[in-house]
Amino acid sequence: MYTHEYLKKFTSDLFQKMGCSPGDADAISDVFLRAELRGLPSHGMIRIKDHYELWKAHRINTTPDIRIVHESPGTAVVDADGAIGMLSARRSMEIAISKARKTGTAWVATRNSNHLGIGAYYSMLALDYDMIGITMTNANPLVAPANSVSRLLGTNPITVAIPAGKEPPFVADFSTTPIARGKLAVAAKKGEEVPLGYVQDKEGNPSSDPDILTKGGAMLPLGSDLEHGSHKGYALAAIVDILSGVLSGANFGPFIPPNLAFMPMPEIQVGKGMGHLFGAIRIDGFMPSGEFKKRMDQWITTFRNAKPIKGKKVLIPGDIEREAEVRIRREGISILPGIQKELKEVAEQLGVDFEVKDE
C-alpha cells in the first residue's frame, strides 16, 4: 500500500523531470491520484508510463502555451498547444467557470489536447462555485456506429456534477458504450469470454471474444444492438464527438490521434489533437442556490429511498466513487506488481526515487 501523498509527490516529481513547472506537475498529479482515490485505477498510475512514452516521442508538450483563440462572453475555444490533457482540461474548465460567473453559463471547447484522465475531476471543480459542471471528450476510435463495421467513435464519456445541500453532490461519469475498454483487456488476460453486446467481429456479427479489437472487430455503442437502442448510444457518442472535436477545431471520429506511443499517428489530420468540451452553469442563474440545493436533496432522497430489487441497492450516481475515496484515503493505494515495475523503470530513467513494495 502507498499513501496518497507519496504517490502524488512521486507523480509530480516525474512530470517536473519531463519539463513541467512545479505548479503544472502538481495539477497533473492531482488528477492521476484522484482517479486512484475514487477507485478508478484504470485512469491512475497505470497510465504514467504511456505519458512518459508519449513525452519521449515528442507527442506531448510539457511547456505548453494554453490560450483562448476565439471567444464570446459565454464561449471560448482553447488551443492547448499539445499539453498533457489533465492540464488543458483544468485550465479550460477554469475558463468556463470564470465566464459563467459573468454570463450565467458558458461552454469551452478545447483542441490540440490529449487524454484528460477522469472527466469527473473537472466537472466537480464547478461544485465549489455553486455551479453544475459538464465535461465530455472524444477518444481513440474503437466503436462502430449502428449498422457499421468501421471504428469511428471513441468511448466518448460524459460527466455531469450537480451540487446538493446536505446530501453529497450528484456526479455521473459514464462512457457511451456498455463497458469501458479496460474490461475487455481484463477478460482477455484471464482468457475469459465477455457477454454478447460488448463487441462485434469484423463483419459486424455478435462476438464474445474480448480480443476481437485486434482482429478487426469493434466495440458497440450503449444499447448494444439496434433492438435495444444502440442507435441512441451511437447518437450520444456522435454528439460528444461533434461538440468536442468538430466545434473545437480538434480531430474527430477516425482522425483522433491515439494516446499510445506505439500506435502511429493517423495519416490524415482534420484538426489539432484531441478535443474536449467543458460546461459550467450557475445555479443562481435559475433560482437561489439554497432553494436549488434543498430541491436537489429531495431528488436524491427520493431516489435513494426507491424500493430496491431484492438483494440489490439503489445508488445515486457518484455514490460508488465517493465511498471508494473514503476507504482508499484511509487504507492506502494498492499498485499491482507489474505497474510498480513499470513505475520503477520510468523513475530510474528520469532520476526519481520509487519504492517497490510487496502488495
Added chain:
Amino acid sequence: MYTHEYLKKFTSDLFQKMGCSPGDADAISDVFLRAELRGLPSHGMIRIKDHYELWKAHRINTTPDIRIVHESPGTAVVDADGAIGMLSARRSMEIAISKARKTGTAWVATRNSNHLGIGAYYSMLALDYDMIGITMTNANPLVAPANSVSRLLGTNPITVAIPAGKEPPFVADFSTTPIARGKLAVAAKKGEEVPLGYVQDKEGNPSSDPDILTKGGAMLPLGSDLEHGSHKGYALAAIVDILSGVLSGANFGPFIPPNLAFMPMPEIQVGKGMGHLFGAIRIDGFMPSGEFKKRMDQWITTFRNAKPIKGKKVLIPGDIEREAEVRIRREGISILPGIQKELKEVAEQLGVDFEVKDE
C-alpha cells in the same frame, strides 16, 4: 390520406375553439403536424384527444401568461402558467436563442408546462440562427432506476440539432430508454411478446410482457441491464430529470403530473407542472460559421461513408425523419380509422368540421 395543410388548419381551429389565440393555435398545430410529417405519428394527431380531455379537466391553460421569472444574461427560468407544452417550449427556445445571440450560449429551464410533443422541433429552431439547439424534458414516471422496482423516471428524451453546410443538419432525438413507450402499446394490442431488455416485472425480474406496466412492472433505462450499462441510461435519464425538473422549479421524478386526463394528479407536488430545458449555442462563438459547417459536412460524409454491415445502411441521426418528411409531404398523411373517429368526436364537441376518409 390528408394533406398537411388540411390537418394543420383543422388542428389550429380546434385549439382556437379551446380558447387559444389564432397565433398560439397555429404555433401548437405546427408541432403536431411536424410530428406527422417526420414520420412520428405517436406524437401527432393521436394526441389531440388527450389535449382536449386535459383542457376539459382544466389541466391545461389556453390563455397562459408565459413569462421569465428569474434570469441572468445567459440563463432563465420560464413559468409557462400551465400552457400547452408546444407553446411553452417554443417560447422558451426563442428566449434561449435571443439570449445566446448576446452571450454566445444560453440555457432556459421551463416549469409549469405540459407535454411538448417532438423535442426536435424546438432544437431545430436554433438551426436558422446558425446555432446548435438542445431540448430535453422530463416525462411521466414509468422507468425504474438501475437496481430498483420503483417507477421514478420518464423516458426523458434528449434532442440535439447541429447545423451543417451542404449536408442536411444532424438532428438526434432519442429517449433514454431502449424503446419508446408506444412500442409496448403496439405489441400489447397485437398480443405479441417484446424482447427481454425493455421491461421488468414488479419484482424486477426480466419480462417480455408488453402489458407489464399495468401489473406493477417498469420500463428499463437505456442499456437494459447492469451488465450492458443500464446504470448509464439511468444516469442519463436522471440528468434530464434534474436539469428539466429540479433546476426549473417544476415537478420531478415520481411527482410529475401525468399528461393523460384519466390518470389522477399525484398527491404530492414538489414544484409546478412538467419541466423542460432548452439550450442554444452560437456556432460563431467558437469559429466562423462557414468553417464549422465545412467541418460538419466532413464529419457527416465520413460517417455516411462508413463501411456498413452487409445488407445494412449507416445512417446519420435525422436521416430517417428527413426522408419521411419528403415522402409524407408528397404523399399525404395517413390517419388510422380509430384516430379519425376520435378526431371527429372532438371536432363535433367543439363545432369544427372534420372529414372522415377511407384509408
